[in-house]
Amino acid sequence: MLFSKLLPKDGNFFELFNQHADRIVEAAQAFSKMVENYDDVVKRRQYNKEVDAAEHAADRITHEVNRALHKTFITPIDREHIHKLINTMDDVADLIQDSAETMALYDVRHMTEDIVRLTDLSVKCCERLRGAVSMLAKIRQADVAEAALQTCEEIDKLESDADRVMRSAMSRLFRDEPDVRELIKLKAVYELLETITDKCEDVANLIEGIVLENS
Template sequence: MLFGKLMPRDGNFFEKFNQHADRTVQAARAFALLVANYGDAQLREQYNREVDEAEHAADRITQDVSRTLHLTFITPIDREQIHTLINTMDDVADLLQDAAETMALYDVREMTDEIVRLTELCVKCCERVKDAVSLLSTIGEAKSAEAALKTCEEIDKLESDADRVMRTAMSKLFREQADVRELIKLKAIYELLETVTDRCEDVANVIEGIVLENA
């Protein structure tokens, strides 16, 4: 039993999840500002940088969780759930950075209504993920467990909305875009943004599993 007494207990994982969710929301909101101010090169660079900074901060938290997990003897929830949750959350932040970088690398000319709509859905999904994550520390309480499951349902609905926007965007793109290069660029952006919502849904699924097993 001496080994167990010497090893850290708990690891403050819930707080680290909250910190990561905060950084992801920061990245999403910075990306939304990037889209909204795309015509201004200086602001575009500023918000691109803010997306990068938020993603790098999220990466550091992910690495911290992995290190802490290896050093923690007793964890508040299943170790595999901790590992899966933080890495799935990190995928969301990575994809937001990928979308911002792809816009810059591909030199996308202008923002379409579909990019704006998908971006709005990405921000809402990230905000709902943050809400759901904030409830994990108290899921032993029926009220928190119910709220977490309801928030996960909201994320699922937002992801479904993004699917519909994506289908409409692709249909319009292939019907109306005559410039093949521009078509390829926009298709890549649409796919990245829709995948952000997919990963948010993955996070919601992990949280649902945690709630059902621990509530």
């Protein structure tokens, strides 16, 4: 008993999860502003830099969580859940940055309505993700556990909406876009944006598992 009391505990994981989720939302909102102001080159570069800054900050938090995991003997939830959750969350931040970088590298010239719609769904998924993550520290409370599961369900619905937008966008793209190079560029952007919502759903599925195991 005395030995267990002396072992390093907790590692402040829930607070680190919250900080990472905040960076995800910052990246998503900066990306959305970049899309909204895409014709303004100065603003586009400014918001692209904000996406990069948020992603780099998220990376640092991910590394901190993984370091803490190695140093902490007693964790508030299963170690495997902590590892999977923070790394899957980091995938979301990476995909947002990848989307911004792809637009710059491929020299995408204009935004389409489908990019705007997929971006909006991505931002909503990221905001719901932050909401679900913020509840993890109190999921042993029945009402909080229920609210977390409800938020995860909302993410699932948003991901399904993004799937439908993606299918419609691809159909329009291959039917109406005469420029093959532009088609290739836009196809890559659409796929990345839809993958953001897929990865948010992966985070939601992990949170559901954590809630069901710990509530």
